[in-house]
Amino acid sequence: MSTATSVGRMTNTTTRLDHVVLWVSDPVAAAGFYEKAVGLEPLRVAEFTAGKVSFPSVRVNEETILDLAPRTMAERMRMLPGSAESAGHPVNHVCLSLSSGDFDALRARLQEGDVPVSHIAHDSYGARGNATRSFYFRDPDGNVFEARHYG
Known part of the structure; x- marks a missing residue:
């Protein structure tokens, strides 16, 4: 894992935060909150509403997004043992x-x-x-x- 050698100096090999997944009850409403109240750009909301993608996101900056995953998706989380129980995990x-x-x-x-x-x-x-x-x-x-x- 590579880290920056000083605060504020980033390189292409620096480890960065890509995304955080938040469990939400209503992804469309959550995207609206993050857009209107927080000022973040919504992503893939129309695609989510049309059933083309599993969840929408909001952009924090050019490198980082928040995924707004519906709690109903938890049962499909099988990448690691115990992943399905992560919905609502603090x-x-x-x-x-x-x-x-x-x-x-x-x-x-x-x-x-x-x-x-x-x-x-x-x-x-x-x-x-x-x-x-x-x-x-x-x-x-x-x-x-x-x-x-x-x-």
């Missing part, structure tokens, strides 16, 4: 790193949409050191997200 949270302006815009959109948000914390440690500000929110399926920005 993940503490997923953290999104944003610019200062995007951080403020996200918080405003969430509050405008009556999505509860935590207080703003300062100096939380993460992949790039201590974040200037961070807060938490949940999606409609209970998945917890942290939003942060660095100095």
Whole structure:
């Protein structure tokens, strides 16, 4: 496994986060939440609705997506023993790193949409050191997200 030698310096051989799969009750509604409240680009929603793909996704950035897998898919998860039981299995949270302006815009959109948000914390440690500000929110399926920005 290759890693970056310094924060912020990425190469084609650097290990990156490709996707996170979230179990959701309604993938179309979840995609709508991530588009409207979080500001992420929905992917494959029409194809999912037409029955052409198993789940839609939303784009976090050019390299990373969140897959919005319906809980009904859990029974088909057979790649490893115990995989089917992973639906609803807890993940503490997923953290999104944003610019200062995007951080403020996200918080405003969430509050405008009556999505509860935590207080703003300062100096939380993460992949790039201590974040200037961070807060938490949940999606409609209970998945917890942290939003942060660095100095």
